[in-house]
Amino acid sequence: MPDTVTLSRKQRDQELRRQDFLSAAERLFARNGYHHTTMEDIAHEAQYGTGTIYLYFKTKDLLYEALLERKIAEYIAFMQKRVRHADGHLEKIRTLISAKLEFFERHREFFRIYLAEMTTADTSLRRCVNKRREKMYYEHQSFVTQTLSEAMRAGAIRKVDPNMLATTLTGVINPLLSEWIKERSKKSICELEQFIMDLLFNGLEKTK
Amino acid sequence: MPDTVTLSRKQRDQELRRQDFLSAAERLFARNGYHHTTMEDIAHEAQYGTGTIYLYFKTKDLLYEALLERKIAEYIAFMQKRVRHADGHLEKIRTLISAKLEFFERHREFFRIYLAEMTTADTSLRRCVNKRREKMYYEHQSFVTQTLSEAMRAGAIRKVDPNMLATTLTGVINPLLSEWIKERSKKSICELEQFIMDLLFNGLEKTK
Amino acid sequence: MPDTVTLSRKQRDQELRRQDFLSAAERLFARNGYHHTTMEDIAHEAQYGTGTIYLYFKTKDLLYEALLERKIAEYIAFMQKRVRHADGHLEKIRTLISAKLEFFERHREFFRIYLAEMTTADTSLRRCVNKRREKMYYEHQSFVTQTLSEAMRAGAIRKVDPNMLATTLTGVINPLLSEWIKERSKKSICELEQFIMDLLFNGLEKTK
Amino acid sequence: MPDTVTLSRKQRDQELRRQDFLSAAERLFARNGYHHTTMEDIAHEAQYGTGTIYLYFKTKDLLYEALLERKIAEYIAFMQKRVRHADGHLEKIRTLISAKLEFFERHREFFRIYLAEMTTADTSLRRCVNKRREKMYYEHQSFVTQTLSEAMRAGAIRKVDPNMLATTLTGVINPLLSEWIKERSKKSICELEQFIMDLLFNGLEKTK
DNA sequence: TATGAATGAGTGTTCATTCAT
């Protein structure tokens, strides 16, 4: 049996196990928060022994990092694929909104973690290991900015600061989604999308 | 010396001490996060001995609660006062935005805590004691909603769902402010306000 | 005003205050146990400020000592007075029993502390300061022994080891009294006395 | 290797460890009292790290409970076995006394704890978890009562209240044993037994 | 490789005692 195959099989198994742990951690973090979830909890949730988890993640912080990275990567991939397949500038912009709504509707457990992370949370957690995630975030942000810039250049929307617009577009969804997830809003996800699109394009001005 | 004066002096001193601890906690929580800040840290930061803090706050959780309450109350009072003094519906709406920006610009340390709290963070922390804070939040939210509704009724802005608009208006500021605080944005607070107002009123549509 | 009067007034006041604290401590120790009663509790129960108690008792342990001493002295005085007033040897022995029953019936709260102390409990508490109490205990014990010895010499009871008999007589009451205090026994105190006297004098043997 | 064996080996090891901790606790509680013994002390006395003890006992209180239960169960088993093997009613009664003396002579360290527990001690400690121990105590007490009742029915001893007699018989030993353990009594255990038996059967009356 | 028992540093909290007023 060739060595490469053996190795890659091993690697594939390793990767599978990593994913098991990450999924378990995602469930527990979302349910109980980072600090109220113990490594033992995660290991057992993933159906492994306490010590095993340390074969795949050197520390709890690193596991957390890996979890964020995985989900954010997944999110970005999902979003970009959708936008690329959308036809026309306006449609792409609409997709920037609807794809985010759709993704987090499906991963609402993760949304809690995501928000905490995007905004604040435990700073010290973030200090050391976040370079890679920051990079991912910026790449995504610049993808959104670019999409918007192109729409401006094409005359599909009027010209404003594209960076600020990207930030706004990304962020305006959070509070609505947050309310929706807490089930205080009875609207459908589709209505959320329409509300945002309407407001974004038409603004509040009366005389129109 | 009359008894009432003596008593109220004691109470005033007590209150001052409470505020000392809360301010110390605010600094440390914002810097290191809730879980990485120890009661001893807080007590020492406030220039007191370890045990003293427990004369003013029964548990760490309750101190955290008290801190949130204090700042949120302060925020709400600030905001509502500003809005009430604003002349005209449009001006009131502008004030909803500028007052928030101004408040958090001045209390940026707290903004981290605020965001974590508003969005997610440790669920278990929040479960028990938050009724009062939820009430504060809702009262504020309905104040915003009312302000917007009145503007609609008066024909100052066009009619949309006032609850969703209130949520949006409140939330749209966060990501911009967040970026600004992280000092990634070189704009002035004033420019942020203008950007939001422009976008909010005029929308993205070209033909205008 | 002569100095001695002033002084003795002071001293009388001091003593009164000491007794206040001891009475408060007695109530609380009996109710909650030594370790679950704080010095502050005692001071407040006695209607004084936290620090005041330390003007009268240097440490918590010493207060505990003083409490035991006071009550035991009271007990011994009560007992000996009763026995001295009893006529005849048998009546004196009966009084050794009835007086103990009577005293602890009236001071049942203290009985808990007494038992704990007489038997064991926190050894370390006892190590240093107990000489005086030990002396009191032995003086009492030898009073009982003497009473019994005299009865033997007079032929009122048969001759056995008077020390062991004294120990037995003193101790045999405790478990019955204990059950009685826990209200598991429905008998009257008088029945307890009769039971003990009967058993003590007549023994268990059938042929009598 | 069969699974059952593996499992029971693990369980046996667990049980051994539990016993290690209980024995360490027994030594330290008897020496220093409950409140002056720390969990760390116990763990170290048992040659384990601080945290390990919590794998076997959830709280300090529960460890204390377990200790009492173990020793009392041991005591009761010892006593009942002895009594059952004794021939004749009088011999059984003698055994009720001698077995207790013998047991506590061998476990004098525990005697302190036993006495404190039987009589009073920290009430609050006892309030919650003691149902099981109370049950054990009552079962034992009714065993003694039954033994005595049978002896009465058979005419081996005269008729008195069997419950009070059981209480007395159980309790009368304590003060003598207590003195003996404190080494104030120079008698042998055997002499203690004879003294009690003699007093119990023949009483104090002269005319015999 | 997988395990889980063992570890011990770390933290929230209590309380006897002190001392400035």
Next chain:
DNA sequence: GATGAATGAACACTCATTCAT
């Protein structure tokens, strides 16, 4: 003398991490 706010040592308990099997 009386006070009670302040103190900090002490302790029960947790949990990320290690390591012998």
